[in-house]
Amino acid sequence: MGFDFRILGPLKVTAGRDRVAIGGHRQRTVLAMLLLTPDQVASVDRLVEAVWAGHQPTTSRTQIAICVSSLRKAFKAAGFPGEVIETVPTGYMLLAGEHRIDAVRFSKRAESAQRLAKQGRTAEAAELLGDALGLWRGPALAGISSYTVEAEAALLDEQRCSAYEQYAALQLELGRHREVVPGLSALVQERPLREHARASLMLAQYRSGRRSEALELFRHAREVFVGELGLEPGRVLQDLHSAILREDPALMPAAALLASPRGGSSMTTLPPDLSTCVGREHELAALNGLLDRPPRDRSPAIGLLVGRPGVGKTTLAAYWARLVSGAFPDGRLFARLREDGSDNGDPVPAVVTRFLRTLGFSEEEIPDDLADRVALFHRSLENRRMLIVLDDVQEDWARALIPPQGVCSVLMTSREMLSIPARVRLRLNPLQAADAVTLLDRLVGDGRVRENPGTAMRVAALCDHLPLALTAAAARLTAKPHWSLSHLESRLRDPLNRLAELSRGRPEIRAAFDLSYRDLSPAAAAMYRRLGLLNGSETDPPDLNVRLGAELLDTDPTDAENLMEQLVDAALLEVAGEEPNGRFRYRLPRLLALHARECAELSKTA
Numbered sequence: 001m002g003f004d005f006r007i008l009g010p011l012k013v014t015a016g017r018d019r020v021a022i023g024g025h026r027q028r029t030v031l032a033m034l035l036l037t038p039d040q041v042a043s044v045d046r047l048v049e050a051v052w053a054g055h056q057p058t059t060s061r062t063q064i065a066i067c068v069s070s071l072r073k074a075f076k077a078a079g080f081p082g083e084v085i086e087t088v089p090t091g092y093m094l095l096a097g098e099h100r101i102d103a104v105r106f107s108k109r110a111e112s113a114q115r116l117a118k119q120g121r122t123a124e125a126a127e128l129l130g131d132a133l134g135l136w137r138g139p140a141l142a143g144i145s146s147y148t149v150e151a152e153a154a155l156l157d158e159q160r161c162s163a164y165e166q167y168a169a170l171q172l173e174l175g176r177h178r179e180v181v182p183g184l185s186a187l188v189q190e191r192p193l194r195e196h197a198r199a200s201l202m203l204a205q206y207r208s209g210r211r212s213e214a215l216e217l218f219r220h221a222r223e224v225f226v227g228e229l230g231l232e233p234g235r236v237l238q239d240l241h242s243a244i245l246r247e248d249p250a251l252m253p254a255a256a257l258l259a260s261p262r263g264g265s266s267m268t269t270l271p272p273d274l275s276t277c278v279g280r281e282h283e284l285a286a287l288n289g290l291l292d293r294p295p296r297d298r299s300p301a302i303g304l305l306v307g308r309p310g311v312g313k314t315t316l317a318a319y320w321a322r323l324v325s326g327a328f329p330d331g332r333l334f335a336r337l338r339e340d341g342s343d344n345g346d347p348v349p350a351v352v353t354r355f356l357r358t359l360g361f362s363e364e365e366i367p368d369d370l371a372d373r374v375a376l377f378h379r380s381l382e383n384r385r386m387l388i389v390l391d392d393v394q395e396d397w398a399r400a401l402i403p404p405q406g407v408c409s410v411l412m413t414s415r416e417m418l419s420i421p422a423r424v425r426l427r428l429n430p431l432q433a434a435d436a437v438t439l440l441d442r443l444v445g446d447g448r449v450r451e452n453p454g455t456a457m458r459v460a461a462l463c464d465h466l467p468l469a470l471t472a473a474a475a476r477l478t479a480k481p482h483w484s485l486s487h488l489e490s491r492l493r494d495p496l497n498r499l500a501e502l503s504r505g506r507p508e509i510r511a512a513f514d515l516s517y518r519d520l521s522p523a524a525a526a527m528y529r530r531l532g533l534l535n536g537s538e539t540d541p542p543d544l545n546v547r548l549g550a551e552l553l554d555t556d557p558t559d560a561e562n563l564m565e566q567l568v569d570a571a572l573l574e575v576a577g578e579e580p581n582g583r584f585r586y587r588l589p590r591l592l593a594l595h596a597r598e599c600a601e602l603s604k605t606a
Contacts, residue, residue: 002098003080007035008106008156009137009288009324011144015078023070026051029146030067034085034094036152038101043091050148068092102135103156109135110163117170126170129163134385134407136160136326137291161191164329168200177207178360179384182331188217192224195234202237206244206251208360214244270318270334270389277319278442278467279435280312287320289424290409291327300402301409306417307428308571308592309512310468313413314391316428321389321411328409330384333358336391338515348400352377378403387411392515395419415516415571430589436460436470443474448485455485462492463502464591469509472502499594513595516570524566527553529603531573531588532596541593543576543585557583572596 003020006012011028013020022028033042033050048060057063068085075084086093096104109132116125140153140160164187168180184201187194198221205214218241221233232238243251283305290301305313314336321332333355337347352373356366359380367373381388386408390401393412398420402410412418417427431439437456441449449456463469477488492498503510520528530552531544549560564586567573576587588596 005035005099005101007032007141008102008135010142020074020078022074027067027070028144029149031071032141032144032149034092035101038094038096038104041088041091041093050146053147106132106135122170122173126167126174129167130329130385133163133167133329134327137288138323138326160326161187165196172200172203177204179330180204181360183329186325195237199236199240202240203251209362211244270321270332277315278439279431280316283316283426284320286424286426291324298405300406302422303411303424304418304422305413305426305428309516310466310509311428311430312467313428315467317389317411317413321387328385328387330386332387334389337397338392348397374400381408382406384408416569430465431467433457433460433465436465439467440470440474443471444477448477452485455489459485459489459492464589468512469502469591472509495594499598516572517599520570524563527563528567528572528596529600532593533600541587541589543587545579545585546583
């Protein structure tokens, strides 16, 4: 079998199910250049320019040869006996042969779709273009820092935009205006000067009963075009605007062209205000497993991110969703489930209703009965390449919202490990110390962190390397430009003041811990409080065993272990290891220990 080369997203090479290790920046840049023009010669001079951008060493040509040799060894080590890279007089050439290159497959499918469209086979053309767009996993060749590669990647991305414009036009022909609103919205936001995309979005919104939004799109177009180009919008937009104003019947699709509805699609509802994502390269690569769908697989690809409060689950989920937006041409839906229900309420009714409205369904089309509402939501997703991000879910909520079949993907975050079958399961840990300092520096952004690396390491440690706590600390520094990093450290060093300091303004680390604490059973909450009274020191958190837990609540070891495991399930306690007797040791991280102690003090005064 040949290799599977993927450049419509981060560079990835696989042999069957195994990933092929490519090596460092130079090897990846050389391979990227060869994959951009398979079966064509890439000259040594062009490869040198791609790697060094005009600042090449005297040994550059020799080093290119070494890179090619390294790639050949990697391909042979992966089990392919034939030649993948051929040496020619002026350079090198990647022999496509039996290998699969996603960019080539994308181009062939897009060309075939154009031929089908010219033959009047509109539905088949739209389906094939949807398949082509589904090959995208994010920005082309993301992560390769090379001006030459980035310029070529920009051309590929232009092809993606053009393909989506054609896909949207075909869907509009078929009367599927709701289905293209999300992707067009994202494209217009990304490329505000693309007139055809904006015109298609205006038409789709008008047909979906959103006349005022369609008119607002034109008003915004005038601002952008005049402001950036000094020109009025083109004739296509102006004529469409006039037709919408007079409600021209010709704007509505012909009844004969209307296909049976396959459901709506989504606007992109990802949160815009999440903090920077740092140090999650392994997790991002693992999440890309949700994109590798077998051709005939008709079940949703499900991913699950689990971790304690503040560890960055929501940020990672939203960051990955934006990174791979090209793989979901029909849109991305996002919901924070705990925000859509009361403390003891069920958020599913509110979430489903909001999703259906976002998909373009009117109030009259949304059923009153919850079961019918959920069924309509599931039907609307069956044939749509969409990503649904469900943040902070519980098991029963997730089971109600995940469609039983379809080609969508679902990424969930939870504080507990759910039993729902998932293709990707990740437990997030706090950041590494260096990554925590990097995050703090990026969020503050004025040099105070970079100029005091030792103090920054101590501040990051006081925040338990939790992204949410680091974001809160950065917010304090941003709000107090006269504070030094040492001053913040001194305020955080006091354990009785630390949570209060990190809970002023937003984000509130204490509120995040409270959510998990309120979900505990009374007995598990009591165990959490007692452990906090033991474990609030400034030293590294000690290991806690079942015997100690039993003594704290005056109960037997089995009951104590069950309560401590409930705390593990709620991400309020960590497993530290196993004892010779088969029972486990546990650890309460410092910020959680401070929170547990606060809960114990409040319990005394209640």
